[in-house]
Structures are given as structure tokens and as C-alpha cells.
Amino acid sequence: MQQADLWxxxxxxxxxxxxxxxATTFLGVLVAGRAKSKLPxxxxxxxxxxxxxxxxxxxxxxxxxxxxxxxxxxxxxxxxVPLTSSYERAGIAIGAVGADVLLAVGISIALRTRLPARxxxxxxxxxxxCWPTAIxxxxxxxPDTRFAWARCLVAACALVVFGGVSWRVARAVNARSARPHxxxxxxxxxxxxxxxxxANK
Amino acid sequence: xxxEHIPGGPRQLVARARRRVRAITAxxxxxxxxxxxxxxxxxxxxxxxxxxxxxxxxxxxxxxxxRRAGLPxxxxxxxxxxTSTKRSSLTRAITKxxxxxxxxxxxxxxxxxxxxxxxxxxx
Numbered sequence: 001m002q003q004a005d006l007w008x009x010x011x012x013x014x015x016x017x018x019x020x021x022x023a024t025t026f027l028g029v030l031v032a033g034r035a036k037s038k039l040p041x042x043x044x045x046x047x048x049x050x051x052x053x054x055x056x057x058x059x060x061x062x063x064x065x066x067x068x069x070x071x072x073x074x075x076x077x078x079x080x081v082p083l084t085s086s087y088e089r090a091g092i093a094i095g096a097v098g099a100d101v102l103l104a105v106g107i108s109i110a111l112r113t114r115l116p117a118r119x120x121x122x123x124x125x126x127x128x129x130c131w132p133t134a135i136x137x138x139x140x141x142x143p144d145t146r147f148a149w150a151r152c153l154v155a156a157c158a159l160v161v162f163g164g165v166s167w168r169v170a171r172a173v174n175a176r177s178a179r180p181h182x183x184x185x186x187x188x189x190x191x192x193x194x195x196x197x198x199a200n201k
Numbered sequence: 202x203x204x205e206h207i208p209g210g211p212r213q214l215v216a217r218a219r220r221r222v223r224a225i226t227a228x229x230x231x232x233x234x235x236x237x238x239x240x241x242x243x244x245x246x247x248x249x250x251x252x253x254x255x256x257x258x259x260x261x262x263x264x265x266x267x268r269r270a271g272l273p274x275x276x277x278x279x280x281x282x283x284t285s286t287k288r289s290s291l292t293r294a295i296t297k298x299x300x301x302x303x304x305x306x307x308x309x310x311x312x313x314x315x316x317x318x319x320x321x322x323x324x
Contacts, residue, residue: 004248005241012240016233023229043218050226058233144244 003070010065011144013058015153018134020055022157025131027051029164033171056106063099091141098133101126131161 027048031041063079074092078085080100082093108115108123115123135154144150 004245008241008244009237011244012237015240016237019236020229020233040218042215043222046219046222047225050222051229054226054230054233058237144240147247 006065006069007071010062010069011142013062013065014138014142015144015150017055017058017062018138018157019153020051020058021131021134022160024048024052024055025128026160026164028127029161029168033168035167056102059099059102088141091137094133094140095137098130098137101129101133105130128165 027044030037031044031048034041035044037044067074067076067079072087074085074087078092078096080096080103082096082100083089084096085092104123105127108120112120135158138154139145142150145154
């Protein structure tokens with residue numbers, strides 16, 4: 001393997017990881033929003049979990065090949081600590097933020113049974129940050145974004161995620177507005193009785 | 202009406218669905234791997250000259266003056282070099298550059314060539 005092959009592999013796995021992250025995010029939106037589908041919810045949850053694992057694997061290859069590439073010195077600390085890389089400081093910092101969030105989500109998944117449900121859900125909500133950071137990282141320093149096909153791919157990913165999130169937000173708003181009022185209106189007869197003083201009789 | 206008969210039972214249905222999800226995941230892994238390799242080929246194809254360091258070329262030119270006119274021979278050695286770059290066609294911010302400063306060495310003539318014969322003019 002030549003030195004440049006590491007660079008090509010890093011670029012390729014980065015693009016594929018972005019697509020997989022989009023699929024993971026979209027599946028997560030469907031699972032959390034309880035979308036009506038022919039597929040049972042556990043099937044969607046399993047798919048979300050497996051695709052997440054594949055995404056992490058490709059992301060790991062993306063990071064490791066970038067670190068092993070001797071052309072630039074990124075440094076292992078820059079993977080998780082933002083603004084420590086001497087090369088493309090801003091772009092790698094955005095990627096490091098995404099990696100940190102993904103790491104936190106992964107740890108919370110591993111400790112799910114030991115964490116309170118509210119804490120787990122709060123950390124899992126942070127996973128929504130991963131996708132925009134990945135897009136920003138790709139646009140900031142991905143050399144392939146100068147090609148039309150890569151820009152179309154990013155646009156398609158954005159369309160999928162924004163569509164899913166919009167659907168979920170609309171569903172949540174509709175569910176809230178359709179919720180029955182918990183305040184019970186007092187009956188007119190009772191009000192009338194109270195006004196005349198007959199209620200205590 | 203009696204209860205609906207589910208062939209295989211609900212547990213087997215669940216197991217079958219889970220197997221199907223795993224198969225779909227395996228297919229996704231295969232597609233992702235093939236896509237990665239294809240993208241590697243695309244990256245290498247659009248960037249053919251950058252698969253390795255471009256070796257620095259050193260050109261040595263030795264200029265010798267003509268001795269026909271009886272001028273002293275002046276040997277000068279000029280060493281010039283081109284910069285060694287890698288992945289020059291990529292949009293990476295850093296380009297590794299090694300520049301060798303051209304040097305010129307002038308060698309003083311050691312001997313003066315005298316004409317072997319004297320050409321006399323027409324008598």
C-alpha cells in the first residue's frame with residue numbers, strides 16, 4: 001500500500017460514513033417518532049442499532065487512516081480534543097466534536113441498563129448533533145466536495161434528514177394539539193348552584 | 202371466530218424478522234465496502250500524478266566555452282533543482298516542498314590553449 005492509498009481510503013470511508021450516518025439518523029427519527037410502517041418497531045430498532053455499529057466501524061477506519069497517513073501530522077489527541085491539530089485546525093475540530101458526541105452516545109448505549117432513562121434519553125438526543133457536525137466537517141475539509149456528485153450526495157443526505165426531522169416535529173406538534181384538555185370544565189348546573197348558594201345544601 | 206393461526210408462532214416470526222434485519226445489515230456492509238473501494242479508485246483516477254512523491258529532479262549543466270577562438274576555457278557547473286511535491290493537484294493546504302538553492306561553481310582555467318599553428322595570410 002502506498003502512502004497516497006491511505007489518503008484515498010480515508011476520503012472514501014469518510015464519504016461512506018456520512019451516508020451511513022444519514023441512514024442511522026433517519027432510522028433513529030423513525031424509531032423515536034413511532035412511524036407507522038409494515039415493519040415492526042423492534043425491526044426498525046434493530047436496523048438502527050446495526051447500521052449505527054457499521055457507521056462507527058467506517059468512521060473508525062476513516063479516522064485511523066487519516067492518522068496513519070504520514071503526509072500530515074494530525075495527532076491522536078486531535079481526534080477527541082478540538083483545536084489541537086496543526087493541520088486544518090477548524091475542519092478537524094468540527095470532526096472532533098462529532099466524534100466526542102458519538103463517543104458519549106456509544107458509552108450511554110453501553111451503560112443503558114445502569115443509567116436513568118432520562119439521562120440516557122438526554123445523551124441520545126445529543127446524537128442529533130453528530131449529523132450536522134459531519135456535514136460541516138465534510139464541507140470544511142472534504143476535497144471531494146468540489147465534485148458535483150459529492151455535492152449532490154450531501155444535498156441528498158440533507159434532504160433525507162431534514163425530511164425525517166420535519167416529519168417528526170410535525171407529528172409531535174399534532175400530537176400535542178390533539179391531546180385532550182386535562183382541565184375539566186365545571187358543569188353549568190354546579191356553577192349555577194354555587195352562585196345561588198345551593199351547592200352546600 | 203377462533204384465534205388466527207400464525208404459522209411458526211410469534212417467537213419464530215420475531216426470530217425470522219431479526220434474521221432478515223441482520224441479512225439487510227450484512228448487505229449494507231457489503232455495499233458500503235464496495236462503495237468505499239470504488240471511491241478509492243475514483244480518487245486515485247482523478248489524481249493520477251499524486252500517488253507518490255514526485256522525485257526532485259536535479260539538472261547539472263556544464264557549460265564549456267569554445268576554445269576555437271583561443272579564449273580561455275571557462276567551465277561552469279550549474280546545479281538547479283525542482284521542488285519535490287506530493288499530491289500537488291489536491292486541495293490540501295500543506296505542500297511538502299524541498300528547495301535546493303541553485304549553486305554555480307566557476308572553475309578557473311588551468312591551462313591556456315595556444316594555437317597549434319599560425320595561419321599566415323596570403324603571401
